[in-house]
Amino acid sequence: MAEATVSDWKLGYCSSNVFSNRENCCTDRHPLNTTKANLGEGCPAWHMWTEDYWKAFGVFVGFALAFGVISSSFTMLTKSTLPSAAPDHGDKPQSFQAGDQGLVGKSMYLAAGSGIPEIKTILSGFVIPHFLDLKVLVIKAIGAVFAVATGMCLGKEGPFVHISTCVAYLVGMLFPKYNENGRKMRELLSAGCSAGLSVAFGAPIGGVLFSYEEISTYFPRKVLWRAFLCSLFAAMVLKAFNPTGTGKLVLFETNYGVSYSPTHYLIFVVLGIAGGLFGGVFCKANFLWSKKFRKYTIIKQYPVFEVFLVVLATGLLQYPNPMTREPGDTIIKDLLVDCRGDSKGWVCQQEAKDDNTKFIGWLVYGTLVKLVLTIITFGCKVPSGIIIPALDAGAFFGRLVGQWITTISPGVFAMVGAAAFLAGVSRMTISLCVIMFELTGELEYIVPHMIAILVAKWVADALEKDGVYDLAQTVLGHPFLDADHAMNLVQGTQELVERLIPPKQTMHEITVDVPKDNKVSKRVLDEKLDKLKERGLLDAGLVLVQDGMLQGYLAEGELDFGLNDLGRHWASTSRIRVLGDAEDGDLDLSMFIDRTPLTICAKAPMEYLVEMFGKLGLRYLCVVEEGSGKLVGVSCSFVLAGYDD
Numbered sequence: 001m002a003e004a005t006v007s008d009w010k011l012g013y014c015s016s017n018v019f020s021n022r023e024n025c026c027t028d029r030h031p032l033n034t035t036k037a038n039l040g041e042g043c044p045a046w047h048m049w050t051e052d053y054w055k056a057f058g059v060f061v062g063f064a065l066a067f068g069v070i071s072s073s074f075t076m077l078t079k080s081t082l083p084s085a086a087p088d089h090g091d092k093p094q095s096f097q098a099g100d101q102g103l104v105g106k107s108m109y110l111a112a113g114s115g116i117p118e119i120k121t122i123l124s125g126f127v128i129p130h131f132l133d134l135k136v137l138v139i140k141a142i143g144a145v146f147a148v149a150t151g152m153c154l155g156k157e158g159p160f161v162h163i164s165t166c167v168a169y170l171v172g173m174l175f176p177k178y179n180e181n182g183r184k185m186r187e188l189l190s191a192g193c194s195a196g197l198s199v200a201f202g203a204p205i206g207g208v209l210f211s212y213e214e215i216s217t218y219f220p221r222k223v224l225w226r227a228f229l230c231s232l233f234a235a236m237v238l239k240a241f242n243p244t245g246t247g248k249l250v251l252f253e254t255n256y257g258v259s260y261s262p263t264h265y266l267i268f269v270v271l272g273i274a275g276g277l278f279g280g281v282f283c284k285a286n287f288l289w290s291k292k293f294r295k296y297t298i299i300k301q302y303p304v305f306e307v308f309l310v311v312l313a314t315g316l317l318q319y320p321n322p323m324t325r326e327p328g329d330t331i332i333k334d335l336l337v338d339c340r341g342d343s344k345g346w347v348c349q350q351e352a353k354d355d356n357t358k359f360i361g362w363l364v365y366g367t368l369v370k371l372v373l374t375i376i377t378f379g380c381k382v383p384s385g386i387i388i389p390a391l392d393a394g395a396f397f398g399r400l401v402g403q404w405i406t407t408i409s410p411g412v413f414a415m416v417g418a419a420a421f422l423a424g425v426s427r428m429t430i431s432l433c434v435i436m437f438e439l440t441g442e443l444e445y446i447v448p449h450m451i452a453i454l455v456a457k458w459v460a461d462a463l464e465k466d467g468v469y470d471l472a473q474t475v476l477g478h479p480f481l482d483a484d485h486a487m488n489l490v491q492g493t494q495e496l497v498e499r500l501i502p503p504k505q506t507m508h509e510i511t512v513d514v515p516k517d518n519k520v521s522k523r524v525l526d527e528k529l530d531k532l533k534e535r536g537l538l539d540a541g542l543v544l545v546q547d548g549m550l551q552g553y554l555a556e557g558e559l560d561f562g563l564n565d566l567g568r569h570w571a572s573t574s575r576i577r578v579l580g581d582a583e584d585g586d587l588d589l590s591m592f593i594d595r596t597p598l599t600i601c602a603k604a605p606m607e608y609l610v611e612m613f614g615k616l617g618l619r620y621l622c623v624v625e626e627g628s629g630k631l632v633g634v635s636c637s638f639v640l641a642g643y644d645d
Contacts, residue, residue, distance in 0.1 A: 001243050003156060006149035007327050010063040011056070012048040022046055060325070061315035064150045068311035071146035071382045072304040074139050078110040080130060108476065109303070111140040113378075114158025114385040116215065117472040119165055119193060123186050124217045125619045125637040126478070127557075132169035132189075140166070144383040148327070152314050153374040153392070155328055158385025161196035161215075164234070168192025182619060187223045190216040194227040195234035197435075202249035204228075204235040206435030213431045214469070217614065250441045251329065256338050256409045259444055265451060267405060271417045272452040274397055276459020278371060279390075279424020283464040283471055285375045290475045294379065303381035310377055317369050322346065323396075324366050328388035331366075335395040335414045336440065347399075351410070356403070363400040367393055378468070379475065386425060386468055394421025412448070415440055420452035424460040427467035429453055486610045495606040497623055501633030509535075510634065512544050514551060518579035522587075523572040525563055532556045540636060543622060544578060544593065548630040550622055551579055551595070558592035599624045602632055613637055 004021040014025035025046045049059045110131050118128055130136065144159040172178035172188045179185070193215050198207035208227045212219050239249055293299060299306045318324040323331060339348035350359035370393035378386055398417020402410025419436045423429065433449045436442075460467075466474070502510075509531040512520055525542075532540050533556075541555040567576065567587050574587060582588035598618065600609055603626045612618060623633035 003145045003148045010060045016045040064315045067146040067150045071143045072307040074143040075111045110136045112381040115162025121478040132166045137166035147382040153377045153389040154384035155388025157200040157387045159383040160200035164196030165192045191227040191230040194231040198231040198234040203435045203438035204231040207231045209431035268448045268451045271420045272455025275420025275424040275456035279460035280463025335399045336411045338409045366396040390422040390425045391418040394418035416448045416452045420456040423453040423456040490606040497604045498602040500635045519575040522574045550631040552593040553597040562589040
């Protein structure tokens with residue numbers, strides 16, 4: 001509701017309530033407007049800023065630029081510098097090492113983008129500090145309102161997923177069951193993701209499938225029904241708030257009446273091919289744009305300037321087209337309209353003309369502009385998603401194709417085209433098909449959606465094997481363990497787990513020999529912590545041994561908290577208890593020790609290790625010697641991801 005109001009301020013304001021958007025101000029009227037006259041009679045409360053076209057153009061662009069700067073400036077507040085290991089440094093085994101380049105810092109803006117690539121990284125077992133904090137949640141929400149209001153080719157659905165995951169994390173931190181168990185916390189985050197998409201689209205079932213298919217790497221059956229429950233309550237709350245004013249969850253409700261025939265299958269295949277081409281071209285072009293253009297010093301050092309340029313280009317290109325100047329969700333609603341009924345909207349008026357050449361031109365223009373602007377927009381330092389822009393482009397193209405098919409409503413092809421274009425960009429299949437059904441309420445058109453989505457995925461995969469979220473992870477430098485890909489690499493290679501044992505120097509740095517009194521000098525632990533931070537793996541830790549036998553694992557985050565928070569007043573010569581029962585006067589870190597870390601034999605096939613990381617969602621796995629059971633190494637998900645690459 002806030003986004004709709006702020007977005008409409010680019011065109012005018014409601015005299016009866018300045019915080020009311022145009023649709024509410026005009027009492028159920030929702031026209032596609034170009035000038036004040038087009039608002040129609042019966043809407044005296046809505047005032048355009050000016051009746052002059054060029055002045056209105058300038059005001060529109062001016063407001064958009066202001067909103068873009070505000071959104072990007074808020075996003076800058078979440079800048080974080082993360083340690084990261086340089087190539088061929090850190091935990092990689094001897095056979096991987098080619099040099100010692102030390103630590104490399106990586107800067108990122110935690111509230112920028114959709115957040116989905118980062119969430120995929122977290123759910124695969126890696127750590128991105130502070131990404132789910134309350135500060136990021138608040139800034140993401142505020143920034144998303146102004147970012148979407150600019151009219152840029154981005155959506156709020158991705159940020160909704162990030163926001164809901166933040167909520168799940170903050171709630172989980174209140175309960176020791178989740179706070180002290182990384183696996184259970186990741187299960188909770190998976191459920192939170194489903195609630196985010198449920199709210200964004202009013203699609204509770206689609207939200208669950210989206211979390212399962214696109215985001216989560218660890219999704220056991222119990223998480224499925226918990227995500228279903230979470231998504232259900234999210235949808236119930238959304239319906240109670242009724243932000244659309246319709247009293248329904250369906251955002252783009254349609255009722256085409258006339259069904260398709262088998263002769264239309266060819267058209268749906270064509271839409272799928274077009275969607276695959278769009279997705280493949282977009283993924284390749286956006287990847288190159290991110291790697292080339294955003295490497296320029298002025299763009300890299302001043303991200304707000306890039307947003308300013310993109311918003312300027314967006315305003316100049318989209319305002320002349322009476323359809324593209326509308327918000328993204330409004331565009332879809334207008335293009336899916338069925339003109340065979342009583343609808344008298346702007347789209348139906350144009351199609352009713354004897355000569356609709358100009359309208360066809362607007363559709364072609366809209367398709368091309370959406371492709372170009374989405375390529376340069378995705379990845380800007382503002383909260384943004386890719387779902388709505390892809391749906392817009394597909395709806396434009398589908399409506400264009402429908403102009404020459406007279407047997408059924410052109411809105412049908414706009415609907416199927418929207419699904420095809422999003423499938424080409426994201427490579428979603430089952431979840432997307434269900435989301436489209438829940439978005440439109442058209443169960444009759446499930447088969448056309450399935451045809452177009454599958455064809456789009458096949459074509460896009462032929463052009464670019466990775467979807468937009470996987471490529472975003474590559475651009476951002478986030479590690480990600482693709483268990484299926486890793487399994488394909490190791491099967492048939494006869495590789496053993498011992499291949500991933502770190503070098504002796506690394507093992508010396510991360511191993512703590514615990515004396516019989518179960519206490520270790522604070523100075524030793526401080527030195528070990530410094531070494532961990534130098535390695536920059538974020539999710540590393542120390543292994544505790546006695547007489548070579550594994551006694552426990554202490555993660556870097558818990559070690560840092562214990563030494564620098566709990567033990568900040570203790571002298572460096574103090575001895576800290578890490579094992580056994582605490583005594584009076586002890587600085588006790590034993591509560592942070594994982595006394596039963598999972599282990600694997602060094603002589604086990606590599607497939608076993610990949611299976612354990614992939615199916616159990618592990619962050620680390622201790623490697624023990626065959627026969628003696630003594631610790632010989634530690635493999636973390638970061639190392640396995642490096643082997644995967």
